[in-house]
Amino acid sequence: MLHILKNEKAIFVSLIALVALAPLEHQILQSSLYNNLALFLIFAVIMYSAVNVAHHAEMLAEKYGEPYGTMILTTSAVLVEVLIIGIMMSHSENINLARDTIVAAVLLDINALLGIAAIIGGIKHGEQDYNLDSTNSYISMIIVAIGIAMVLPMFVPEAMKITYLIFLAVMFIFMFIIFTRIQIKEHSYFFQYDYKSGEKEQLKKHGHINGVYHASLLIICIAVIGFLSELMSIFMHESLSSSGLPLALGALAVAVISASPELLTAIKSAAANRMQTVINIALGASLSTVLLTIPAMIILSLVTHHEINFVLSPVQMVLLGITFLASIVHFSDGQSNVLEGAIHFVIFIVFIFFTFTGLIG
Numbered sequence: 204m205l206h207i208l209k210n211e212k213a214i215f216v217s218l219i220a221l222v223a224l225a226p227l228e229h230q231i232l233q234s235s236l237y238n239n240l241a242l243f244l245i246f247a248v249i250m251y252s253a254v255n256v257a258h259h260a261e262m263l264a265e266k267y268g269e270p271y272g273t274m275i276l277t278t279s280a281v282l283v284e285v286l287i288i289g290i291m292m293s294h295s296e297n298i299n300l301a302r303d304t305i306v307a308a309v310l311l312d313i314n315a316l317l318g319i320a321a322i323i324g325g326i327k328h329g330e331q332d333y334n335l336d337s338t339n340s341y342i343s344m345i346i347v348a349i350g351i352a353m354v355l356p357m358f359v360p361e362a363m364k365i366t367y368l369i370f371l372a373v374m375f376i377f378m379f380i381i382f383t384r385i386q387i388k389e390h391s392y393f394f395q396y397d398y399k400s401g402e403k404e405q406l407k408k409h410g411h412i413n414g415v416y417h418a419s420l421l422i423i424c425i426a427v428i429g430f431l432s433e434l435m436s437i438f439m440h441e442s443l444s445s446s447g448l449p450l451a452l453g454a455l456a457v458a459v460i461s462a463s464p465e466l467l468t469a470i471k472s473a474a475a476n477r478m479q480t481v482i483n484i485a486l487g488a489s490l491s492t493v494l495l496t497i498p499a500m501i502i503l504s505l506v507t508h509h510e511i512n513f514v515l516s517p518v519q520m521v522l523l524g525i526t527f528l529a530s531i532v533h534f535s536d537g538q539s540n541v542l543e544g545a546i547h548f549v550i551f552i553v554f555i556f557f558t559f560t561g562l563i564g
Contacts, residue, residue: 211420213255217427220248224434232441242438245431249460252428253283257464259421264468266412274386277465277488279421284308284461284492285499286429291436291453292503298512299564301500302353303454306519307558308492309345311458313526314551316466317485321544324473324481330538331478336393338534341486344382346527348375348493353515368505372498379494396479428460449561462488478539516564522554 472480504511533543557563
């Protein structure tokens with residue numbers, strides 16, 4: 204019992220922060236200094252909890268193998284993202300919050316997460332191999348999904364906006380079901396790569412992992428993050444409003460929180476020369492973000508009558524276009540290297556520059 208309590212410190216730290224700050228919400232909002240300190244504290248605690256989500260997702264990934272492992276990890280991250288966006292939408296009039304978060308998540312996953320992993324893996328192992336079929340499948344789905352959800356609405360008349368949003372939600376749920384079936388049944392081999400026998404034996408040693416335990420703790424961690432996000436959204440809205448900082452920074456913060464579990468796992472996988480896992484995490488997370496977050500936000504907006512906008516800004520469109528062009532070129536040979544990782548990381552740095560200068564929207 205003590206061993207379990209020791210391993211789940213993140214949950215107790217999160218609960219302590221929640222109990223300590225929730226009763227003082229109104230007093231904290233009266234002071235800009237206290238508000239910023241509370242925001243920083245909650246953000247740090249949520250990140251710590253997100254790392255714990257990564258731990259339990261990794262254990263489940265080790266137990267069930269590919270592609271189930273990365274599906275569990277990416278789905279967990281998207282659940283965290285949807286939860287936080289939904290809560291922040293209830294405290295903000297920013298109709299672009301969901302759009303900006305989705306764009307930030309995709310650019311972060313493909314450029315920062317995959318870029319950093321490719322750099323680390325390339326330095327340690329040189330060129331790293333992966334299954335080319337997986338990258339082709341992911342990228343084609345991501346481009347189509349973003350195109351019909353975030354570009355085509357530019358040409359939809361205002362009178363048909365609600366109808367098109369409902370159509371999108373249905374289509375994206377259908378696409379997610381089809382792609383998930385392909386991943387686990389007909390074309391599951393697209394998302395696998397034959398590692399060396401030594402690595403296979405190492406993966407087989409984790410058959411004793413308690414799946415129910417880690418799944419239960421995973422759900423508890425996500426629930427705690429949801430409660431903390433309620434407070435974070437209030438403090439963040441106040442901080443951004445009073446300081447005049449770009450609202451897109453809130454979306455970036457959500458993307459960073461949701462991607463942190465994936466980033467840690469991707470770096471470990473790249474260092475262990477398992478680039479296929481990195482590909483599944485980075486591109487799988489991007490696809491899951493688009494296919495799950497968009498219908499979830501559409502349903503939420505219809506229920507709460509909160510206006511929502513998915514149409515990309517010109518800067519976002521260009522950054523995504525550059526990202527996809529680079530991805531098509533880089534992921535056409537089944538090998539990653541340091542140069543490819545560095546190029547994607549540069550694209551992410553450019554995105555950060557535009558976000559902090561308020562030019563992204």
